[in-house]
Amino acid sequence: MQTQPSIAHFFSQVDELTEIHLTQEEIPDLIVMGPYNSGKSTLINNLLGQRLSPVDIIPATPAPIRFSYGERFLAQINFTDRQVHALTADELAGFLTRKKLSGLEITGVEVQLRHNLLKKMHLLDTPGIDAIHESSPLPGRLPQSDLVVYLLQQRGLNDLERRQIQQLVHRNGPGNISFWINCNLGNNHDGTSLEESRRILRQICGIEVTVHLINTMDIEDIRKFQLFIENQAAVFKLQEITDKLKKRDLQIPEMIAESMREYDDAKFLVQFWPAIEQARLIVQSQNTLKTMPPVTQQIASLLKKPTHSIIDPDGVTIVYNATGPRQDxxxxxxxxxxxxxxxxxxxxxxxxxxxxxxxxxxxxxxxxxxxxxxxxxxxxxxxxxxxxxxxxxxxxxxxxxxxxxxxxxxxxxxxxxxxxxxxRQVTIPTHYIENQQAALCQREMFTLEHWITDPELLGQIYAMEKSKNGRLTRITAAELLKEIELLKKSFARVKRNFPNNKRPWKSLFKKISAQKFSTGALADNIIVHFKDxxxxxxxxxxxxxxxxxxxxxxxxxxxxxxxxxxxxxxxxxxxxxxxxxxxxxxxxxxxxxxxxxxxxxxxxxxxxxxxxxxxxxxxxxxxxxxxxxxxxxxxxxxxxxxxxxxxxxxxxxxxxxxxxxxxxxxxxxxxxxxxxxxxxxxxxxxxxxxxxxxxxxxxxxxxxxxxxxxxxxxxYRQAIQNFKSALPGVSQETENSLFTEDKQLVSLKSEVEALLKEIRQRTANWQEQIASFNSREDLRGFRDGQKLIKQGFLNLSRKTVTVPSCRDMSASINSLLSGFHSKWSNHINSPTISGLNVTDLQRTIDELLEANFELTRARGILIQYVNTKANLIYSSVETMQNTIESKLNSNLPAPEGPNISPETLAAAHRYTAEINKLEEATYGIRRDSM
Missing domain, CATH: 3.40.50.300 (P-loop containing nucleotide triphosphate hydrolases)
Structure with a gap:
C-alpha cells in the first residue's frame, strides 16, 4: 500500500512543526491494551519491524514495556529493587523470557530504539488484563496515557473486559481510546462481534464508538493501522502546538514593551529581535496549520474490512460414528x-x-x-x-x-x-450491583417493555408482580410501563428531552449509587406469570x-x-x-x-x-x-x-x-x-x-x-442379571447358583438397616434446612428451586439464585428406595415403593404460602409433614423386608402360575443363552459361570 500524496504531505508538515515546537518528551504516549494473546505484542513488533516484545501462545508480557526513540539500542529492565541494562534485543529477550531474576519480578521495561515511528510517539505494550497472574485491575496500575489502543479478540468483549474498559473510560475519557478487533483466527470473521461490541461500548462510553477490524499478522493491515495512529498522534501534537502558539502569542506584547524600555539601540535590538522572530514563527506555523489537508476521512476509508461467514457454505453433511472398542x-x-x-x-x-x-x-x-x-x-x-x-x-x-x-x-x-x-414464570431483575453502584439491566427492561406493549404477548400474561426488598406487589401493564420509564430516567445519562422528540435517556445510561437505589421505591425485580x-x-x-x-x-x-x-x-x-x-x-x-x-x-x-x-x-x-x-x-x-x-x-x-x-x-x-x-x-x-x-x-x-x-x-451388567432373573423358571435356578437363602437373608437385613439409616439422616438434614427458613421467600425458593436473595454493597439489591428444593429432597430419598426396589424386585409383588410425592409436597407449600402466612407455623407444619411421610416410608420398607424374608424362607420361586410349561422353559433358556453371549462378548466372562 502506497501512502496517498495528501496523507504523506500532511504527516510531513506535522513532523516539521513537531521538530520546531515540541521536545521528544512532549510527543504523545500511545498505550496498547487488551486481553492477553489478543495480538498486542505482535502489533507493536510489526510496527517496529523486529521482535522486541515477547510473543507466545501463553501469557508472555511480564510487565509494561515502553518504547521511545534513541540513536542506539538500550533497554532498562526494572526489578523490585534494581535495574539491569540490555545492549541488544537478544539480551532483552533473555530477561523477558525468564521474567524473574533471583526471585524478583519485573516491574517495568524502558527500551530506546532507532525507529522513525518513535520520533512521532512513544509506544507502550502491556500485559493481558485477564491473565491469571494479574491479581488486580490493570488500568489503575498503568501510567496516564495520551492515546489508548484497546485490542479485542475476534469474539468481542466478555464481562471482565467490560468492567476493565469501564475503569479505563473513567480514567482516560472515551475520546482518547480507539477499539480494534483482531481477526486472527483465519478468514472467518462474520461481523457479529463488531456490531455487538459497538453496542456494549456505546453503553459504557455514553457516545457512539467506532470499532475497527485488523489482522495483526497482515502487513497491509499493519500499514493502515500505522496511518491511523500517526494521524491520532498528529491531532494530539497539533493541539499541543496550537496551545503553545497561543501562549507565545500572548508573550509578544510583553516582549515588545520590555524592549521599548531600553534606551540603548543595541540592547533594544537584542530584545526586540526575538519578538519579531517569535511573531514570524507563529504566523508561519499558523499558516501551515490552516493549509494542512484533512486526512482523517481518507484514512478511515482505508480501514474498512470485509467480513466472512464462519461456516463453510458447501452444505456437505459430515457423519461421525460413535465407534470405539468392543464395549460400545x-x-x-x-x-x-x-x-x-x-x-x-x-x-x-x-x-x-x-x-x-x-x-x-x-x-x-x-x-x-x-x-x-x-x-x-x-x-x-x-x-x-x-x-x-x-x-x-x-x-x-x-x-x-x-x-x-x-x-x-x-x-x-x-x-x-x-x-x-x-x-410459565420469569423473574426479571431491573438492575445489578457492581462496585457499590447499581446498573440498569437494559436488555431485560427493553424485552419486558416489548412484552407488555405487544397485544398478542400481553394476552398470554395473566399476572405481574414487582419485588422491592423482598415484598411482592401486584402491578398492571400500564403501571409497569411507568415503572420502566422511571427506571430509565433514574439511570439516564441525559434526562431532558431534545427537539424532534429525541430522548437520549431512552438508550444511554449510567450507574447510580446502590444505596440511593435501594432506599427508593423502584422495583428490584419484576415477576411475570404466563397463562400456560x-x-x-x-x-x-x-x-x-x-x-x-x-x-x-x-x-x-x-x-x-x-x-x-x-x-x-x-x-x-x-x-x-x-x-x-x-x-x-x-x-x-x-x-x-x-x-x-x-x-x-x-x-x-x-x-x-x-x-x-x-x-x-x-x-x-x-x-x-x-x-x-x-x-x-x-x-x-x-x-x-x-x-x-x-x-x-x-x-x-x-x-x-x-x-x-x-x-x-x-x-x-x-x-x-x-x-x-x-x-x-x-x-x-x-x-x-x-x-x-x-x-x-x-x-x-x-x-x-x-x-x-x-x-x-x-x-448394563446389572441389567443383564435382572433380565435373566426375570425369566420364568430361570430366576430360581440363577438365584440358587449364586447365593444361598441364608446369605440373601443376611444381605437383606444389612441393606435394610443401611437404607433406613441413610433415609433418617437425609430426612433430618432436610428438616434442619426447613427449620433454618427465616422468610416467606425461603419457603417459595424451597418450592421452586429459585430464590430472590440480597447481594452487593449493604445488601441493597436482589438476584435470583438456585437453592435446594422440595424436588431435590424427593429425589434424594426416592433414589434410595428405587435402588433398593430394583435389586429385590423379584421378591416384591408391588411394582414400586411409595416415596415422597413432589406434587403433593408442592401443593402443601402452596397452601402455606397463602395470604395468612405465618413463618413459625409454616415451618412446623412442613417439618411435621416430612416426619409423617418418613414414618410411612419406614413402615413400607419394613413391610417389604418381611415379604422378601417370607419368600426367601419358603425356598420357592415367586408364584408365576400352576406349572412352567416346556415351551416357556425352552424360551427362557433361549433368551438366557442369548443374553449370556452378549455378556461374554462384552465382559469376557459370564456371571453364571463364576
Whole structure:
C-alpha cells in the first residue's frame, strides 16, 4: 500500500512543526491494551519491524514495556529493587523470557530504539488484563496515557473486559481510546462481534464508538493501522502546538514593551529581535496549520474490512460414528433392548405376568436412561460449533458473539426438529450491583417493555408482580410501563428531552449509587406469570426452520425460553444427551444464571477453552463452578474433559506449550481432580467442514470409552442379571447358583438397616434446612428451586439464585428406595415403593404460602409433614423386608402360575443363552459361570 500524496504531505508538515515546537518528551504516549494473546505484542513488533516484545501462545508480557526513540539500542529492565541494562534485543529477550531474576519480578521495561515511528510517539505494550497472574485491575496500575489502543479478540468483549474498559473510560475519557478487533483466527470473521461490541461500548462510553477490524499478522493491515495512529498522534501534537502558539502569542506584547524600555539601540535590538522572530514563527506555523489537508476521512476509508461467514457454505453433511472398542455402549444398549422386546412379545412368556412386568420395567428403565454430557466455557469458545460437528451440519447458531441463549439439549431422534420450551414464570431483575453502584439491566427492561406493549404477548400474561426488598406487589401493564420509564430516567445519562422528540435517556445510561437505589421505591425485580407453559416446534430439515431458530436467539422471546431440545438422527447422539450452555463469561447475566442452575444435574463435563486465549481469569471462575457441580460425584477426575478449541490455528510447538501451561496452572494445583489425559486439542470448525475428521473422531471415541467405564459397564451388567432373573423358571435356578437363602437373608437385613439409616439422616438434614427458613421467600425458593436473595454493597439489591428444593429432597430419598426396589424386585409383588410425592409436597407449600402466612407455623407444619411421610416410608420398607424374608424362607420361586410349561422353559433358556453371549462378548466372562 502506497501512502496517498495528501496523507504523506500532511504527516510531513506535522513532523516539521513537531521538530520546531515540541521536545521528544512532549510527543504523545500511545498505550496498547487488551486481553492477553489478543495480538498486542505482535502489533507493536510489526510496527517496529523486529521482535522486541515477547510473543507466545501463553501469557508472555511480564510487565509494561515502553518504547521511545534513541540513536542506539538500550533497554532498562526494572526489578523490585534494581535495574539491569540490555545492549541488544537478544539480551532483552533473555530477561523477558525468564521474567524473574533471583526471585524478583519485573516491574517495568524502558527500551530506546532507532525507529522513525518513535520520533512521532512513544509506544507502550502491556500485559493481558485477564491473565491469571494479574491479581488486580490493570488500568489503575498503568501510567496516564495520551492515546489508548484497546485490542479485542475476534469474539468481542466478555464481562471482565467490560468492567476493565469501564475503569479505563473513567480514567482516560472515551475520546482518547480507539477499539480494534483482531481477526486472527483465519478468514472467518462474520461481523457479529463488531456490531455487538459497538453496542456494549456505546453503553459504557455514553457516545457512539467506532470499532475497527485488523489482522495483526497482515502487513497491509499493519500499514493502515500505522496511518491511523500517526494521524491520532498528529491531532494530539497539533493541539499541543496550537496551545503553545497561543501562549507565545500572548508573550509578544510583553516582549515588545520590555524592549521599548531600553534606551540603548543595541540592547533594544537584542530584545526586540526575538519578538519579531517569535511573531514570524507563529504566523508561519499558523499558516501551515490552516493549509494542512484533512486526512482523517481518507484514512478511515482505508480501514474498512470485509467480513466472512464462519461456516463453510458447501452444505456437505459430515457423519461421525460413535465407534470405539468392543464395549460400545450404544450397541450393547440396543442389543439388550432388542432382546427385551422379543421376550416381552414372546407368546410363550405372556401368561407369566410378573415376569412380563419385570421385563417391561427393565425395558422402560434402559430406554429412558439419560446420560448428560454438558459443555461449559466462555462464549465463542466453539461449543455450538462442536455440537454442529457432532450432528454433521450447522444446526445451532454459531457467531463471533454470545449466541446460545438457553440450555440446549441434543438427543437422538428419527428426524431433525427443535422443541423450544417457554417458562410459565420469569423473574426479571431491573438492575445489578457492581462496585457499590447499581446498573440498569437494559436488555431485560427493553424485552419486558416489548412484552407488555405487544397485544398478542400481553394476552398470554395473566399476572405481574414487582419485588422491592423482598415484598411482592401486584402491578398492571400500564403501571409497569411507568415503572420502566422511571427506571430509565433514574439511570439516564441525559434526562431532558431534545427537539424532534429525541430522548437520549431512552438508550444511554449510567450507574447510580446502590444505596440511593435501594432506599427508593423502584422495583428490584419484576415477576411475570404466563397463562400456560408454551412449546414451539421447529422442523430443522428446512432452511426456514433453521432461520426461525436463529431468529429466536436475538428476539424478545429468548428471555422466556427455559430450555430447548434438538433431536437429530446423528449416530453420535445415541451415546448420550449432550447439553450446550450459554457462555459463562458473557456480558448477559441471564446466560450465567441459566448455566449455573443446570450444572449439578450433569454426569460429565466438557470444559471448552480458546486455544488462542488459553486459561483466563474468567476461565478459572468457570472451572470453580464445574468443580462445585462435581464435588459429590464419584470419580470426578474422569468426568471433566478439557477441550482446547481452534487447534487449527496452533502449531505443534504452540500446542505443546499450551499443554505444559495447563499442566502447570490447572492440573498440578487441582490435587488430582483434573486428569492430564483428559486434555484434548480439536478444531470444531475443521470437524464441521470435514477438513480434519481424525482428531474429532478420536476425541468422540475416548469420550465414549469414558462414559462406558463411568456408568454403562456396571449398569448394563446389572441389567443383564435382572433380565435373566426375570425369566420364568430361570430366576430360581440363577438365584440358587449364586447365593444361598441364608446369605440373601443376611444381605437383606444389612441393606435394610443401611437404607433406613441413610433415609433418617437425609430426612433430618432436610428438616434442619426447613427449620433454618427465616422468610416467606425461603419457603417459595424451597418450592421452586429459585430464590430472590440480597447481594452487593449493604445488601441493597436482589438476584435470583438456585437453592435446594422440595424436588431435590424427593429425589434424594426416592433414589434410595428405587435402588433398593430394583435389586429385590423379584421378591416384591408391588411394582414400586411409595416415596415422597413432589406434587403433593408442592401443593402443601402452596397452601402455606397463602395470604395468612405465618413463618413459625409454616415451618412446623412442613417439618411435621416430612416426619409423617418418613414414618410411612419406614413402615413400607419394613413391610417389604418381611415379604422378601417370607419368600426367601419358603425356598420357592415367586408364584408365576400352576406349572412352567416346556415351551416357556425352552424360551427362557433361549433368551438366557442369548443374553449370556452378549455378556461374554462384552465382559469376557459370564456371571453364571463364576
Amino acid at each position: 455402549p450404544v450397541v450393547i444398549r440396543e442389543k439388550i433392548i432388542s432382546l427385551l422386546e422379543q421376550a416381552i412379545a414372546d407368546p410363550s412368556l405372556r401368561p407369566y405376568k410378573k415376569s412380563i412386568g419385570q421385563l417391561e420395567s427393565l425395558h422402560s428403565q434402559i430406554t429412558k436412561e439419560n446420560y448428560l454430557v454438558t459443555a461449559a466455557g466462555g462464549f465463542s469458545s466453539g461449543k455450538s460449533t462442536f455440537f454442529n460437528a457432532l450432528m454433521g451440519e450447522a444446526m445451532l447458531p454459531a457467531e463471533n458473539r454470545p449466541t446460545t441463549f438457553a440450555i440446549t439439549r441434543l438427543k437422538y431422534g428419527s428426524h431433525k426438529k427443535a422443541t423450544i420450551n417457554y417458562a 407453559t408454551a412449546h414451539q416446534t421447529l422442523e430443522l430439515d428446512s432452511p426456514a426452520g433453521r432461520a426461525a431458530l436463529a431468529k429466536i436467539a436475538g428476539s424478545h422471546l429468548a428471555l422466556r425460553v427455559s430450555d430447548m431440545v434438538i433431536e437429530h438422527p446423528a449416530k453420535s447422539l445415541r451415546l448420550a444427551t449432550f447439553v450446550d450452555t450459554p457462555g459463562l463469561d458473557s456480558v448477559y447475566r441471564h446466560h450465567r444464571e441459566i448455566t449455573t442452575r443446570y450444572l449439578p444435574s450433569s454426569d460429565c463435563f466438557l470444559f471448552f477453552l480458546n486455544g488462542k486465549h488459553i486459561l483466563t481469569q474468567p476461565d478459572m471462575g468457570i472451572l470453580q463452578m464445574l468443580h462445585r457441580a462435581m464435588q459429590n460425584k464419584l470419580q470426578a477426575d474422569r468426568r471433566l474433559f478439557i477441550v482446547v478449541n481452534f487447534a487449527d490455528t496452533l502449531t505443534a510447538r504452540e500446542q505443546d506449550k499450551i499443554y505444559n501451561y495447563l499442566q502447570e496452572y490447572l492440573v498440578k494445583p487441582s490435587s488430582r481432580t483434573i486428569n492430564p489425559k483428559n486434555i484434548y486439542f480439536i478444531s470444531a470448525l475443521d470437524a464441521l467442514t470435514g477438513r480434519n475428521k481424525t482428531t474429532f473422531t478420536r476425541f468422540i471415541r475416548y469420550l465414549q470409552e469414558s462414559i462406558w467405564e463411568l456408568r454403562c459397564a456396571a449398569n
